[in-house]
Amino acid sequence: MSAHADEHFAGSNKLFTSIWVVLVVLTLIEILLAYKTMPIHIMLTILLGLSIIKAALIVAYFMHLKFERLSLIVTLVPMLVICICLLMVFFPDSFRSSGLRYKFQEAPPVAPAPVEEP
Amino acid sequence: MSTEAQAGHFPAVDWNGGAFPYRVGHRKLGMWLFIISDSLTFSALLMGYAYLRASNNWPTPFPFYPSIVFSSVMTFCLLSSSLTMVFGVSASSKGDKAKARKWILATIFFGVAFIVLHLIEWRHLLGEGLTPFYLPKEWAEAFTLTDGTPPTSLFGATFFAITGLHMFHVATGAIYLLVVAARVKKLKHEDIEISGLYWHFVDLVWMFVFPLIYIMSVDMHGALAHVAK
Numbered sequence: 001m002s003a004h005a006d007e008h009f010a011g012s013n014k015l016f017t018s019i020w021v022v023l024v025v026l027t028l029i030e031i032l033l034a035y036k037t038m039p040i041h042i043m044l045t046i047l048l049g050l051s052i053i054k055a056a057l058i059v060a061y062f063m064h065l066k067f068e069r070l071s072l073i074v075t076l077v078p079m080l081v082i083c084i085c086l087l088m089v090f091f092p093d094s095f096r097s098s099g100l101r102y103k104f105q106e107a108p109p110v111a112p113a114p115v116e117e118p
Numbered sequence: 119m120s121t122e123a124q125a126g127h128f129p130a131v132d133w134n135g136g137a138f139p140y141r142v143g144h145r146k147l148g149m150w151l152f153i154i155s156d157s158l159t160f161s162a163l164l165m166g167y168a169y170l171r172a173s174n175n176w177p178t179p180f181p182f183y184p185s186i187v188f189s190s191v192m193t194f195c196l197l198s199s200s201l202t203m204v205f206g207v208s209a210s211s212k213g214d215k216a217k218a219r220k221w222i223l224a225t226i227f228f229g230v231a232f233i234v235l236h237l238i239e240w241r242h243l244l245g246e247g248l249t250p251f252y253l254p255k256e257w258a259e260a261f262t263l264t265d266g267t268p269p270t271s272l273f274g275a276t277f278f279a280i281t282g283l284h285m286f287h288v289a290t291g292a293i294y295l296l297v298v299a300a301r302v303k304k305l306k307h308e309d310i311e312i313s314g315l316y317w318h319f320v321d322l323v324w325m326f327v328f329p330l331i332y333i334m335s336v337d338m339h340g341a342l343a344h345v346a347k
Contacts (some may be wrong), residue, residue: 013208020198035336043334047333048330051330054325071140072141083161084157094172098174
């Protein structure tokens, strides 16, 4: 029975503490990144990458999914990922309306450079 | 007990189905399915936020203090609450219900600390004049583009909707854990583990809300520096 209980919730407190340390360090990296100047899409990619790593650590160890049966993991995770990716279908429309609203930004009203004529 | 006995009937092949295909109780499976559907709720909100942000002149108003400092400490509180929760579940799996209760109470403490800090942060923003429908006048001026396009007032709508729904989850999670802590001796281990699943999920959502809402909205160029007291 006790063997079953151990099997039921695998992972030692030492393991969980080290996962927590990794999560805190990744959070500190995110805060540092906030004050680095970089293009917004690079920033977004790095931040989302770090967030996905953090989420995976939480799901795998704290929520214990790593120690569950493969059948449960395969039932839950892929369909969630696919549904979230399907939500991205709206982005072309977002960029389209951005283009409609801010056409002027593509050609900013700047004075033409003086042409030096001989 | 009966579930463990049942599990024994099946070899460790994962796809042989049978009466007990996932080797988790029906309550735990139910919580997992709820978590998946709730993930989609938050995904939809965050995607909606990204949609609006990409198609509007979006203000980036958060100063280092108080916004980033507060949200970072709040992140630390939630991460720590997940650690104490996992210690509680671990103690419960070893049959030490009294210890499990203490860890769950520590989890509730961190959860309440998160809510209190978040409400202080909200109060600060409301005091500046941010509402779900209007930007503070200073923000509207500071983030107007050179061609005269004003920043969108949707900032407040997305901010309060997403952080508000998350705060609601933290609050219900704290109440849920309070009930679990009160009845810990009567509950089976798996029931305590299920409450842990919900709590970790709330933490997980914040791991996306914090960078997307706070870190991506830092006032890098000091546009509002002159407003700060």
